[in-house]
Amino acid sequence: MPKVAIVGYGRTKFSTDDIKIESVLLQATKNLFDSTSNLSQKDIGAVLVSTNSNSKYLSPILSEMAGIQPKISHSVESLCNSGTNAIVAAYSYIVSGLAELVLISGAERYDSPGQILEWDNLRGKFKHPIFWASIFSKSYKRKYSLTDEDLALVSVKNHKQSINNPNAISQKAVSIEDVLNSKKLTEDLRLLDCSRPCTGGASILLASENICNKFTPNPIWITGIGQKTTSASFTKNSTFDNMESTKYAAQSAFQMSQQKPENVDVMEIHDAFSVCEPMALDSMGFTAPGKGIELVKETYFSEDFKINPRGGLIGSGHPLGATGISQTIEITQQLQSQADKRQVDHAKVGLVHNMSAAATSSTVLVLEK
Amino acid sequence: MPKVAIVGYGRTKFSTDDIKIESVLLQATKNLFDSTSNLSQKDIGAVLVSTNSNSKYLSPILSEMAGIQPKISHSVESLCNSGTNAIVAAYSYIVSGLAELVLISGAERYDSPGQILEWDNLRGKFKHPIFWASIFSKSYKRKYSLTDEDLALVSVKNHKQSINNPNAISQKAVSIEDVLNSKKLTEDLRLLDCSRPCTGGASILLASENICNKFTPNPIWITGIGQKTTSASFTKNSTFDNMESTKYAAQSAFQMSQQKPENVDVMEIHDAFSVCEPMALDSMGFTAPGKGIELVKETYFSEDFKINPRGGLIGSGHPLGATGISQTIEITQQLQSQADKRQVDHAKVGLVHNMSAAATSSTVLVLEK
Numbered sequence: 001m002p003k004v005a006i007v008g009y010g011r012t013k014f015s016t017d018d019i020k021i022e023s024v025l026l027q028a029t030k031n032l033f034d035s036t037s038n039l040s041q042k043d044i045g046a047v048l049v050s051t052n053s054n055s056k057y058l059s060p061i062l063s064e065m066a067g068i069q070p071k072i073s074h075s076v077e078s079l080c081n082s083g084t085n086a087i088v089a090a091y092s093y094i095v096s097g098l099a100e101l102v103l104i105s106g107a108e109r110y111d112s113p114g115q116i117l118e119w120d121n122l123r124g125k126f127k128h129p130i131f132w133a134s135i136f137s138k139s140y141k142r143k144y145s146l147t148d149e150d151l152a153l154v155s156v157k158n159h160k161q162s163i164n165n166p167n168a169i170s171q172k173a174v175s176i177e178d179v180l181n182s183k184k185l186t187e188d189l190r191l192l193d194c195s196r197p198c199t200g201g202a203s204i205l206l207a208s209e210n211i212c213n214k215f216t217p218n219p220i221w222i223t224g225i226g227q228k229t230t231s232a233s234f235t236k237n238s239t240f241d242n243m244e245s246t247k248y249a250a251q252s253a254f255q256m257s258q259q260k261p262e263n264v265d266v267m268e269i270h271d272a273f274s275v276c277e278p279m280a281l282d283s284m285g286f287t288a289p290g291k292g293i294e295l296v297k298e299t300y301f302s303e304d305f306k307i308n309p310r311g312g313l314i315g316s317g318h319p320l321g322a323t324g325i326s327q328t329i330e331i332t333q334q335l336q337s338q339a340d341k342r343q344v345d346h347a348k349v350g351l352v353h354n355m356s357a358a359a360t361s362s363t364v365l366v367l368e369k
Numbered sequence: 370m371p372k373v374a375i376v377g378y379g380r381t382k383f384s385t386d387d388i389k390i391e392s393v394l395l396q397a398t399k400n401l402f403d404s405t406s407n408l409s410q411k412d413i414g415a416v417l418v419s420t421n422s423n424s425k426y427l428s429p430i431l432s433e434m435a436g437i438q439p440k441i442s443h444s445v446e447s448l449c450n451s452g453t454n455a456i457v458a459a460y461s462y463i464v465s466g467l468a469e470l471v472l473i474s475g476a477e478r479y480d481s482p483g484q485i486l487e488w489d490n491l492r493g494k495f496k497h498p499i500f501w502a503s504i505f506s507k508s509y510k511r512k513y514s515l516t517d518e519d520l521a522l523v524s525v526k527n528h529k530q531s532i533n534n535p536n537a538i539s540q541k542a543v544s545i546e547d548v549l550n551s552k553k554l555t556e557d558l559r560l561l562d563c564s565r566p567c568t569g570g571a572s573i574l575l576a577s578e579n580i581c582n583k584f585t586p587n588p589i590w591i592t593g594i595g596q597k598t599t600s601a602s603f604t605k606n607s608t609f610d611n612m613e614s615t616k617y618a619a620q621s622a623f624q625m626s627q628q629k630p631e632n633v634d635v636m637e638i639h640d641a642f643s644v645c646e647p648m649a650l651d652s653m654g655f656t657a658p659g660k661g662i663e664l665v666k667e668t669y670f671s672e673d674f675k676i677n678p679r680g681g682l683i684g685s686g687h688p689l690g691a692t693g694i695s696q697t698i699e700i701t702q703q704l705q706s707q708a709d710k711r712q713v714d715h716a717k718v719g720l721v722h723n724m725s726a727a728a729t730s731s732t733v734l735v736l737e738k
Contacts, residue, residue: 055487060600060725060729061601070598071595071597071618075447088441092462093461095466096461098461225467226440229440232429232433357426
């Protein structure tokens with residue numbers, strides 16, 4: 001079976017602009033075409049769109065606008081990890097021989113309907129994600145004797161790192177005090193603990209090893225894939241202080257790639273809220289339970305960007321359907337040594353963690369140069 | 370690479386009932402579990418949902434309701450051929466080794482947002498599919514000197530055949546006169562020329578050849594897959610009297626399966642409107658251009674059910690996301706000799722044709738026993 005590589009990418013600036021979803025998809029795709037050598041529309045066998053938009057038939061619409069007549073075309077939706085689900089679908093189309101070259105474009109608008117968790121009746125009126133994040137924060141702080149100040153460092157670090165990401169919605173540093181003094185949304189969450197909904201797009205190109213050298217001298221290989229859905233309702237989680245689906249997905253991805261946490265040089269973690277970053281680090285085995293925040297501190301004070309070099313969701317913004325693709329592009333750039341001021345030294349193995357709805361569903365990808 | 374088989378299925382009655390989309394998905398899936406031997410939730414590696422519903426995260430929701438914790442879970446949308454797109458995605462997950470057993474559930478409500486083609490600005494106010502179908506009808510009739518009466522036979526045949534399908538929305542025969550005297554919607558289309566939006570669900574189970582015998586003694590193999598998207602806007606079609614994407618998809622599916630039209634014993638054709646059935650027969654090479662209606666007549670008068678034995682979309686109803694799956698289940702039952710009064714004699718090779726939006730996108734599957 002052929003190996004699968006990432007061979008091109010394009011992004012838009014993440015913003016709060018009122019732009020049509022079709023235009024966001026097209027702009028990210030145009031940027032991909034502009035930066036990829038020898039790419040011809042006729043070579044593209046599948047076009048997948050990742051979004052929570054209510055608009056239908058977006059893959060044929062993007063294809064028509066971009067001059068592509070693919071064999072396979074459809075949208076993929078799984079809330080906040082739609083992007084990595086679309087990447088895994090594309091990987092499968094290539095490995096199974098149905099396509100050799102797949103374009104994936106993720107986009108969202110700031111007013112995406114994916115931001116409210118309508119289905120979970122047990123939530124009563126608490127349908128916004130901040131309510132699960134509050135319970136996670138309270139539970140994690142209590143179990144491991146952490147403070148709001150401890151968790152605030154995630155936001156401080158990721159805002160700082162996003163300054164070096166020209167596509168990030170945030171371009172300014174914040175202090176621990178700024179986070180603690182920002183608007184209190186719930187007992188355990190302040191505004192600066194949260195990633196922001198925004199308008200943004202990210203397109204990525206996957207190719208079979210048989211043709212990947214046509215497009216780049218530096219293909220980045222997808223060597224590990226792990227996915228797990230434990231439930232839809234976060235109230236079904238067996239615990240609120242680690243991420244069961246993330247743990248399982250990471251185990252699968254490490255097993256497939258024959259890698260392990262200590263080999264990972266750079267990673268994108270789904271920090272939808274500050275508590276998510278240390279919890280995910282624990283759950284994937286990078287740290288012992290409750291110790292994730294120590295790794296966050298260590299990297300921050302040593303000015304090591306290895307965790308969320310583009311600024312994570314908190315610094316970059318969180319356009320749902322584009323997030324997993326944007327994370328994957330960041331790791332690709334890191335492994336290609338093309339991450340400019342964000343570059344992590346000697347990055348050979350990278351990891352992407354992308355999840356939905358209180359980690360009821362997770363994807364973990366291992367990428368290698 | 371492993372072969373992929375259909376090993377189970379479940380459906381709901383197609384109706385105009387006001388049922389929640391989640392309940393439709395669950396009912397079709399419960400029917401699948403009830404009729405499939407040795408099926409355990411823990412064996413299911415992926416759950417895909419096919420729908421045009423605006424509801425998000427439906428695959429984890431269905432999984433939770435059905436007691437499944439899959440690795441892969443997401444929705445697939447491509448308007449009216451969402452169902453076969455989800456089947457092809459599932460096929461890929463199995464061939465690529467990411468899953469061995471995949472549940473696909475398609476559902477739609479009678480008030481689906483997929484029924485209006487919002488994106489095509491060139492349509493002005495004519496955003497309902499009947500307008501492209503009217504242009505197709507006028508063009509096809511003019512080019513091949515056909516009459517409204519000729520095309521009405523498609524509706525007569527498919528209404529007649531749906532009487533033997535207990536899940537069909539229509540359970541009564543209509544005459545040529547009934548079709549011609551039904552409400553005139555446009556110059557070229559009457560109410561009985563059209564498939565009806567409805568509420569309905571269909572679930573299907575795909576397995577790797579390594580495990581398929583656990584679930585059924587009669588696995589049905591997916592041997593040919595062809596897909597093509599030519600555009601999103603039907604006004605980009607180069608012709609209105611044949612289906613370019615269908616032609617290409619059929620060629621690919623026949624090539625992959627090493628079959629040809631004359632070997633096909635039974636087929637499901639996407640007769641969203643009466644003109645679609647003969648046009649699709651022409652485009653796939655079953656008949657010379659303009660001769661599709663002769664094959665329709667021949668099968669009708671000889672009481673051969675080989676074209677749309679379950680009554681097609683016109684007789685069965687058209688719950689968009691469920692249609693492609695329901696078509697595939699029909700061919701599966703035919704090849705398993707389990708189609709009751711609809712059974713076609715000696716059916717060994719079957720074909721599914723499922724398309725979207727004026728055949729701007731098509732899927733063709735070849736199935737074999």
